[in-house]
Amino acid sequence: MGINKLKILIFFIIGSFSLVSCQNKKMEEKYSWLGTVSAPQEYPMEVYQGSIIADDFTYSFDAIWGTQNTGWGNTGATMNVSTQKMDIPNTLEFTWYSLVEKKFYTGKWPLDKTKIEKLFKEGFTDKDTGKKETYTTFKVGLAPKGKIVLWINAPGVQKEIGNFQAHDTIITKEKAYENAQYMLEDGYADDRLKSDFLITPEIKNRITESGYPDPSVYEMYRKKYLWKPVIELPQGYQVKKIFFMAANGEYDTYDGSTKERAIPYYLSISIIGPDHKEWGANIFFTKNESYYTENVLKGNNVLPVDFDLNDINQVFGGIDQKKEADFIIKVVPESKKMIVSIKQGEKTYELKDFISKIY
Numbered sequence: 001m002g003i004n005k006l007k008i009l010i011f012f013i014i015g016s017f018s019l020v021s022c023q024n025k026k027m028e029e030k031y032s033w034l035g036t037v038s039a040p041q042e043y044p045m046e047v048y049q050g051s052i053i054a055d056d057f058t059y060s061f062d063a064i065w066g067t068q069n070t071g072w073g074n075t076g077a078t079m080n081v082s083t084q085k086m087d088i089p090n091t092l093e094f095t096w097y098s099l100v101e102k103k104f105y106t107g108k109w110p111l112d113k114t115k116i117e118k119l120f121k122e123g124f125t126d127k128d129t130g131k132k133e134t135y136t137t138f139k140v141g142l143a144p145k146g147k148i149v150l151w152i153n154a155p156g157v158q159k160e161i162g163n164f165q166a167h168d169t170i171i172t173k174e175k176a177y178e179n180a181q182y183m184l185e186d187g188y189a190d191d192r193l194k195s196d197f198l199i200t201p202e203i204k205n206r207i208t209e210s211g212y213p214d215p216s217v218y219e220m221y222r223k224k225y226l227w228k229p230v231i232e233l234p235q236g237y238q239v240k241k242i243f244f245m246a247a248n249g250e251y252d253t254y255d256g257s258t259k260e261r262a263i264p265y266y267l268s269i270s271i272i273g274p275d276h277k278e279w280g281a282n283i284f285f286t287k288n289e290s291y292y293t294e295n296v297l298k299g300n301n302v303l304p305v306d307f308d309l310n311d312i313n314q315v316f317g318g319i320d321q322k323k324e325a326d327f328i329i330k331v332v333p334e335s336k337k338m339i340v341s342i343k344q345g346e347k348t349y350e351l352k353d354f355i356s357k358i359y
Contacts (some may be wrong), residue, residue: 034058038139046099063183246265284354291354338358
């Protein structure tokens, strides 16, 4: 009897551990997510290989992704997968070829799984439908000098969840895997940089007139300030919604609070008039008048190629990063005019380097 009781006790303990283990696994909720790549328009990057790794799934990148330069924070190609639900990823590894620098960069980094899981669980409320949604895509941003950023994305929302530093590496044609050997051909990088499809006239003009953006700007763009939009309207007009896209690749709908945000390059304001007519007021921080027709009308609200040269960066660079600032936008719908300024304390700085559209 003693031996039988001991056996029963052992089985009970083992069963209890198994039950707890199963419960813990059930608590690790799975989500549907994919991956994509982003790179600056001026600095095309060639994907060599990479992975976003979870315990039960790996989303892979290789040379089939080709050259990427959709714009910093913008979405590149996406490959669908058969897996429907995956664990939260825990590791990012990536190797790429910077065509302008003619250098390979590589690295492997742990991800903040707790932070990512919190974002997935909390999700966000779609401001148009009122429904709760969650994120769907991880976006890998490849910048010069081995800078790499990871964003989590859903339609209308994008947040940075990690930034890392890769190191340069040497990959020879003999060492490269077969499908990637093309990027080691003599003159490949130079030929790609001459492509009118890859490097548009807008980008070429920027490089010819002002050179390439300093590689450090992609780190500078990550700097955040305590700003909030303040919209000044004629009597009877009301703000319905404000959407912004920032130079650090983040974008969202304004939630009414003053909190740390990167410098915006685009703001879209929905306005309701006294006759209930809806207006749209858009601001793009660029001096390039063709930006609207060449990009926005084609559905591409990309970071302007002259953004680093514009006065908005100079103004934000000169204010106190830790003190609240008002981003004042005076809109006169009927005359289709806008005046933009930054106010911090008693000082107001009017901005001139922007184009605006009211419709």
